Amino acid sequence: MAKNMKLVTSPLNLNNPILVQVLGICSALAITVKVEYAIIMSVSVLFVMAFANVIMSLLRNTIPSRIRIIVQLVIIAALVILVDQVLKAYLYDVSKQLSVFVGLIITNCIIMGRLEAFALGNKPFESFLDGVGNAGGYALILIIIAFVREVFGSGTVTLPGLGELPVIPQAFYDFGYQNNGLMILPPAALIVVGVIIWVQRSMTRELIED
Amino acid sequence: MQDLVNIFVKSIFIDNMVFAYFLGMCSYLAVSKTVKTATGLGLAVVFVLGITVPVNYLLENYILKKGALEWLIGDQAATLDLSFLSFIMFIAVIASMVQLVEMVVEKFAPSLYTSLGIFLPLIAVNCAILGGALFMQEREYTSIGEATVFGLGSGIGFFLAIIGIAAIREKIRYSEVPAPLRGIGITFIATGLMAIAFMTFMGIKL
Numbered sequence: 469m470a471k472n473m474k475l476v477t478s479p480l481n482l483n484n485p486i487l488v489q490v491l492g493i494c495s496a497l498a499i500t501v502k503v504e505y506a507i508i509m510s511v512s513v514l515f516v517m518a519f520a521n522v523i524m525s526l527l528r529n530t531i532p533s534r535i536r537i538i539v540q541l542v543i544i545a546a547l548v549i550l551v552d553q554v555l556k557a558y559l560y561d562v563s564k565q566l567s568v569f570v571g572l573i574i575t576n577c578i579i580m581g582r583l584e585a586f587a588l589g590n591k592p593f594e595s596f597l598d599g600v601g602n603a604g605g606y607a608l609i610l611i612i613i614a615f616v617r618e619v620f621g622s623g624t625v626t627l628p629g630l631g632e633l634p635v636i637p638q639a640f641y642d643f644g645y646q647n648n649g650l651m652i653l654p655p656a657a658l659i660v661v662g663v664i665i666w667v668q669r670s671m672t673r674e675l676i677e678d
Numbered sequence: 679m680q681d682l683v684n685i686f687v688k689s690i691f692i693d694n695m696v697f698a699y700f701l702g703m704c705s706y707l708a709v710s711k712t713v714k715t716a717t718g719l720g721l722a723v724v725f726v727l728g729i730t731v732p733v734n735y736l737l738e739n740y741i742l743k744k745g746a747l748e749w750l751i752g753d754q755a756a757t758l759d760l761s762f763l764s765f766i767m768f769i770a771v772i773a774s775m776v777q778l779v780e781m782v783v784e785k786f787a788p789s790l791y792t793s794l795g796i797f798l799p800l801i802a803v804n805c806a807i808l809g810g811a812l813f814m815q816e817r818e819y820t821s822i823g824e825a826t827v828f829g830l831g832s833g834i835g836f837f838l839a840i841i842g843i844a845a846i847r848e849k850i851r852y853s854e855v856p857a858p859l860r861g862i863g864i865t866f867i868a869t870g871l872m873a874i875a876f877m878t879f880m881g882i883k884l
Contacts, residue, residue: 493703494805545766568812571765575805577704658870669858677861
């Protein structure tokens, strides 16, 4: 039981997919302009990852290892098509905004990486937990980045179903405060991730590289 | 002709795969420790993007798009839209093209093959390649020439980026970076600064 707990909690910090394993960076950076996009992306990745892990783990003893990569790609691609069609049907605007990045979940290295590293050698339930944990760690970082970028870049927080909520009070603007337009642009995402890594490693000394 | 040059320049500098869209980040970070390996990966990406984007363009325009099957089944095709299959088709094309390119290169250019080494197979899961195909689909290029030029240009953009960061990382090793930032942290920040530099191209209208 404690071991299963660890599968879910260790990717949140010590073994975080983005900060420590450095997987799945592309989408983490590209869609973090608004918190809403980050949440929707995280849910999509959670779905694809948990189920891809379970399916792969069920098939792990029947697939010859030489063709496993193509099998993995097909499983992931099928799940991603499901997600894409659902988004197009129910959240059309968001799916337009996320543009190619929903499709790019297929080549999101977190998913391939966890399939290779975990699901190929473990039972379905543990693989499911591993998928949930890693998607959780991914979601956590995604939402932190998106929050920082949106608050400083646009002065709002957009949540699904609630719309844009202003965070910076109007009085600040009256006083001459300006939104930092750089935060919305791509380079800021990289620097925000760099700073998050800095903070995390200062708190967790054992992760420091030499 | 001018269109082609525009698309080429645009895809290298303005719509740079790494700095503007963060595609191929995983391999960009993992393989940029030395300039030598970075060159290998960069060349392989140029090569594979230059081949897969036009192939996927043909696939998109003659099979997947709405009404694209007209050459095969006539008027019935008008309502047939297979584009929901595009992810799975593109990734299959990419995986098989990578395999094919690997075999051809091994046969006809053994020296290139040894220098590309393990990077060729890895490229099948590089998001820059699938990203190239998906952008091609989204931006609706009108001819195969445009698609090819776009593929090559994006590849060269990635090549420039990875060589640049590899050179910076080789030098950074001798600098005093704060301990928690060492390794991946400083690489992110350096990439961010490079991306700011590349943003200067944004104002150029083509």
